[in-house]
Amino acid sequence: MKVNIIDISKNKEFDLEIILVKDLKAVENLDSELLSNLDFKVKDETVALLVERKRIYVGFEEFSYDSLAIAISAGVKRFLSTKFKSAKLVINSELKTHFKALVEGAILGSYSFVNYKSEKENKKQELSFVLEEREQELNTILKESLIIANAVNCARDMVNTTPQDFTPKTFVKEAQKIAKDLDLECDILGEKELEKQKMMSMYSVGKASIHESQLIHLKYKPKKAKTKVVLVGKGLTYDSGGLSLKPADFMVTMKADKSGGVAVLNAIKTIAELKLPIEVHAIIGAVENMIGGNAYKPDDILKAKNGKTIEVRNTDAEGRLVLADCLCYAQDEIKGIDYIFDFATLTGACVVGLGEYTTGIMGNSESLKQKALEACQYSGEYATKLDFNRYLKKCIKSEIADVCNISNTRYGGAITAGMFLDNFIYEENKDKWIHFDIAGPAFVEKAWGYNPYGASGTGVRMAIQFIKDLTK
Structure with missing residues (x-):
């Protein structure tokens, strides 16, 4: 669906008009x-x-981002479910202050995923503000909100x-395309490089997959950057649970375990498109967690890049193992970091709790x-x-290693996973780091x-808003 702005003076004819109603008294008598x-x-x-x-x-209940979006x-x-070609929404003075919500709500609401449908509709419909x-x-808001x-x-x-x-290689192709289109730097580490860098925590998770694990490092470096931000994403392209195999119904939807990495990839792409004056590094651990004769096992002791040892008691707590090495890599390779933010579908416990x-x-x-919370809410x-x-x-x-990859209790699992990651944040960066568990x-x-x-x-809008707010 196309979205644009036009002047009322153009007197253009439309097939439909969308009218947002907060008070029925304002509606014409007949209607x-x-x-x-x-x-x-x-x-x-x-x-x-x-x-x-x-x-x-x-109908809508309040003048807020969420309600209007x-x-x-x-x-x-409703418009897209008809055969009408064009629709308009008149922007009055009250709606003008919430234009961002209207643009983003229109584009996000028009989305459908039909890539695997054998029959696809090819409608060409247009919404005009x-x-x-x-x-x-408003033109500036339209342009920025369409990109986001x-x-x-x-x-x-x-x-x-x-x-x-x-697969992990697909992640690489997407990152390399973004790098080419927007003139970004892109480094790729395969399994040989992971071993060389002693990133055995991440390496071990992907050992049983036929798809080689990949660490992706995209770099956006504008001139006169105001701050330097690192985004780290969990990119599990599929998670079977490993030898601690998930139940069948829990395995369905595990294609979504790459959501953190995908959010990070699209966030840096958007920041580069918007030409924001912020240096951004996006690091994605693209891995597939499968079973096989060479799979990592419960009882294994893994050594992460920073030298810390990890007792594996459950191979389904794999995302934190991937992130551990990615966080260490970021801090070792990037100098002068101001902020580190990681995004991951990390725990079912977060879904249970929130x-x-x-x-x-x-x-x-x-x-x-607190700043992260405010940015999330403002972004919708x-x-x-x-x-x-x-x-x-x-x-x-752990009694036999530096830390255990799961908690010894079923309670507080989202927080203990976050505290596990804290083991891989260096002392000088403790107050620069935020972990976002987007599992829900x-x-x-x-x-x-x-x-x-x-x-x-989830994660794209909040990351962009948070990073923009940090430069104010």
Whole structure:
């Protein structure tokens, strides 16, 4: 679906008009009567198509990013379900201050994943935001929001792609294409390089796969950068659980275990497209966790890049092993780091604790966690803080190694996983690091708000907003 801005003076004819309603008293008398007969309520996600009037009415409850993004998404979905070619939304003074939410909600709401359908529709439909007079500020918002929302949809496509079609080498090809298109630097480490760098934690996870593990390092280095940020992503292209095999129903959807790496990849792509004055390094651990005669095993002791030893008690706690080496690599290879942020579908415990729609934010700096939380909320994503504590730290203590890869209790699993990662953050970087556990919202098997069935693209918008806020 195309989205644009036009002036009301153009007098262009449209097949449909989308009207957002917060108060039924503002609706024309005839339409008000029709809506009343349809029992239309002014609530989020309430939609009514008045075919003869060529209008789609959508209810919304408050002037907030979420409510308005959901509203325009609902209107767009109804529009796309028709054969009408064009629709308009008139932007009044109240809606003008929430234009970002309207643009992003429209693009995110129009998404569908049909790559594996044998029959595809090829509709060409267009939504126009109609202004009383053109304003440069809204043009700027439109341009930026289209880049961001399209990046989220690109992330959705990648995460939804099946494991036979998206392997660690596919990750490499996507990264190299971005590097070529946007003139970025791109380094790739295969398994020989991982061994040479003594990254045996990450290396061991992918040993049983026919697809070679890959560490991807993309670099965006603008002139006169205001700050230097490292993004680290868990890129498990598939996770069977390894020898600690997942139950069959838990193995379905594990194509989504690459969501952190995909978010990081699309975040640096967007930041480069927006030409933000921030040096960004994106590091992705692209690995497939499978079973086989050479698989790593419970009871193995692995040594990470920083020399710390890890007792493996469950091979399904593999993402933290990949991230451990990626975090060490980042700190060893990149000098003068200001911030380190990792994104991962790390724990089912985070989903149990926070539900399917909320990201868990962890780290050592209270002020940085608060900034991350505010950026998440402003970007339209849901998040909350999960605090470390000294007692949970004891749960990942190993009697025979430096640390254990799982906790000795079933409780607090999201936090203990975050505290495991803290072992691989060097002392000088402790207060520069934030861990985002996106296991809940990254992939949900039902539509919610402006998110479809499947991948949501979680992490892209929050990463971009957070990084932009750090330069203010």
